[in-house]
Amino acid sequence: MLKQERHEKIIDLLNQNDFMTVSDISTYLNVSDMTIRRDITELADNNQVIKIYGGAQKLEKISQELTTNEKIHVNVPxxxxxGKIMNSLIKNNSTIYIGAGTTMLYALSEIKRENLFVITNSLLAFNHLIHNTEYRVLLTGGEFSRTTEEFYGENAERSFNNLNIDIAFAATNGIYENNITTANSVEGAIQRVAFKHAKYKCIVADSSKFNRSDIYTFYHLTDVDSIITDNDISNNTYDHYSNFTKIIKEELN
Known part of the structure; x- marks a missing residue:
């Protein structure tokens, strides 16, 4: 069997099963474990599968960014x-950054700390904060995205000049290996600027965001302090991504 044919069959098998061991794949294709390990390594290097201990996992690629209205009712719990975990990381009297995204919107209702100063580029977050809290709020300027309902660009990025942020929370469309991804470079750029001014950098991503890749990598897991996720994350995924950074899936005391 030619290598290209093996690669295609491995991808097909993972599309059907999500995860398979090296032994299972080698038995199915009737080739050696060593050959399959080499194939998995090459496929992973080409962003076609996810290489994990003992086997491989399907990589889901995001073909098109959903609008806020399309995301608003997805994975709400x-x-x-x-949000409860975010609240456990925040201290009273803190300055925090809240990035765009529906994860942030639903998380905000769980933040109960006192005397916060909140910086955001999200129109959704801004509207929630001014109508439901007494926090000081800074909404960045910039060009407005009707798809994600956030502000971005040079004017938005300049809003962070001279700011000192205690903790910055940014969302993502997908996490693959060491890559934190989003749909385009301008959305990622403002997150990078916020992180540059933050003492503590945190990615928030529900468990469905792991092993998925969007077009643009805006940051790396090894450069953030932690990821917050939910407790539906699988043990395999948790163990794999813990090699890159700390994963928090329960409230801290």
Missing amino acids: RKQYI
Whole structure:
């Protein structure tokens, strides 16, 4: 069997089974474990599968960014759960950054700390904060995205000049290996600027976001302090991504 044919069959098998061991794949294709390990390594290097201990896992690629209205009712309990963990990381009298995304919107209702100063580029977050809290709020300027309902660009990025942020929370469309991904470079750029001004950098991602890749990598897991997720994350995924950074899936005391 030619290598290209093996690669295609491995991808097909993973599309059907999500995860398979090296032994299972080698038995199915009737080739050696060593050959399959080499194939998995090459496929992973080409962003076609995810290489994990003992086997491989399907990589889901995001073909098109969903609008806020399309995301708004997806995985709501997970997003609210994430908010409770975010709250446990925040201290009273803190300055925090809240990025765009529906995860952030549902998480905000779970933040109960006192005397916060909140910086955001999200119109959804801004509207929630001014109508439901007494926090000081800074909404960045910039160009407005009707798809994600966030502000971005040079004017938005300049809003962070001279700011000192205690903890910055940014969402993502997908996490693959060491890559934190989003749909385009301008959405990622403002997250990078916020992280540059933050003492503590945190990614929030419900468990469905792992092993998925969007077009643009805006940051790396090894450069953030932690990821907050929900407790539906699988043991395999948790163990794999813990090699890159700390994963928090329960409220801290």
